[in-house]
Amino acid sequence: MILELDCGNSFIKWRLIAAESQPALAGGVVDSDEQLLAAVRQVNAPSPLYCRLVSVRSDEETAALRFRLEQAFAVEVCSAQPVRELAGVRNGYSDFARLGLDRWLALVGAYRLSGQACLVLDLGTAVTSDFVAADGEHLGGYICPGVPLMRNQLRTHTRRIRYDDAAAAQALHSLQPGRSTAEAVERGCSLMLRGFVLTQLELARERWGESFSVFLTGGDAALVRQMLPQARLVSDLVFVGLALACPLS
Numbered sequence: 001m002i003l004e005l006d007c008g009n010s011f012i013k014w015r016l017i018a019a020e021s022q023p024a025l026a027g028g029v030v031d032s033d034e035q036l037l038a039a040v041r042q043v044n045a046p047s048p049l050y051c052r053l054v055s056v057r058s059d060e061e062t063a064a065l066r067f068r069l070e071q072a073f074a075v076e077v078c079s080a081q082p083v084r085e086l087a088g089v090r091n092g093y094s095d096f097a098r099l100g101l102d103r104w105l106a107l108v109g110a111y112r113l114s115g116q117a118c119l120v121l122d123l124g125t126a127v128t129s130d131f132v133a134a135d136g137e138h139l140g141g142y143i144c145p146g147v148p149l150m151r152n153q154l155r156t157h158t159r160r161i162r163y164d165d166a167a168a169a170q171a172l173h174s175l176q177p178g179r180s181t182a183e184a185v186e187r188g189c190s191l192m193l194r195g196f197v198l199t200q201l202e203l204a205r206e207r208w209g210e211s212f213s214v215f216l217t218g219g220d221a222a223l224v225r226q227m228l229p230q231a232r233l234v235s236d237l238v239f240v241g242l243a244l245a246c247p248l249s
């Protein structure tokens with residue numbers, strides 16, 4: 001059993017595979033180390049012998065999780081590290097170690113799957129885009145707040161923007177001008193996200209014409225899925241790169 005973990009800022013995505021390139025036997029999204037251990041223990045399968053993880057958390061938090069995993073399952077843990085080059089892709093940051101490892105693994109995964117120029121969009125706590133040229137050169141990318149951050153900033157810094165989750169869920173059935181606070185904020189943030197995505201597409205077209213692939217991943221990918229019919233929705237894109245960063249042998 002191999003345990004794979006993508007430790008983001010808000011959630012840990014996990015899955016168990018029996019062996020390299022096998023479909024997941026179990027997996028999920030949890031919001032704490034404790035929940036992760038409990039979820040993995042509940043799976044009716046042998047305990048994992050090997051764990052590969054990518055984390056954008058602090059080194060201390062990542063080390064603490066690693067320690068708990070080793071204690072709980074006696075696993076060998078490989079934690080993806082920043083590198084200048086991997087699987088034919090060259091890191092485009094002037095200081096390669098500063099590029100978020102989740103972005104790096106997602107773009108390495110995208111290039112492996114497409115073998116051509118690609119635009120990678122990851123919609124999580126933050127929304128990120130990355131550009132990889134046909135020869136594997138990472139050109140860099142963009143970072144902006146994701147929908148949960150935009151919404152929370154508005155709630156935190158204004159006195160009269162208040163509505164509940166039910167109203168929020170209800171608001172996105174249309175993108176017409178909002179007639180309530182919930183509609184105005186939810187639709188406004190949704191349009192900002194769409195604007196960002198359309199601009200990324202334009203930038204990619206200016207560079208590459210029509211010869212590029214678009215990859216979409218992250219927990220909020222569904223929010224822009226419809227406006228990107230050409231995009232490949234690969235929810236485990238980070239795991240594709242993670243397998244390349246932490247091969248078993």
Ligand SMILES: Nc1ncnc2c1ncn2[C@@H]1O[C@H](COP(=O)(O)OP(=O)(O)OP(=O)(O)O)[C@@H](O)[C@H]1O
Pocket residue numbers: 007008009010011012029056102123124125126146148217218219220
């Ligand atoms: N099953 C789920 N559990 C939690 N969040 C989910 C789930 N499905 C979709 N989401 C959405 O995914 C978003 C979080 O995205 P994701 O899990 O990709 O990133 P993250 O771990 O929060 O942050 P990061 O961008 O650092 O990876 C939330 O805004 C939430 O709305």
Ligand SMILES: CC(C)(CO)[C@@H](O)C(=O)NCCC(=O)O
Pocket residue numbers: 008009056098099100101102103124126128143
């Ligand atoms: C941008 C996030 C938060 C997305 O998860 C992560 O990739 C990160 O913390 N990156 C470090 C900063 C950078 O990529 O330039």
Ligand SMILES: [K+]
Pocket residue numbers: 008102122124218
């Ligand atoms: K992410």
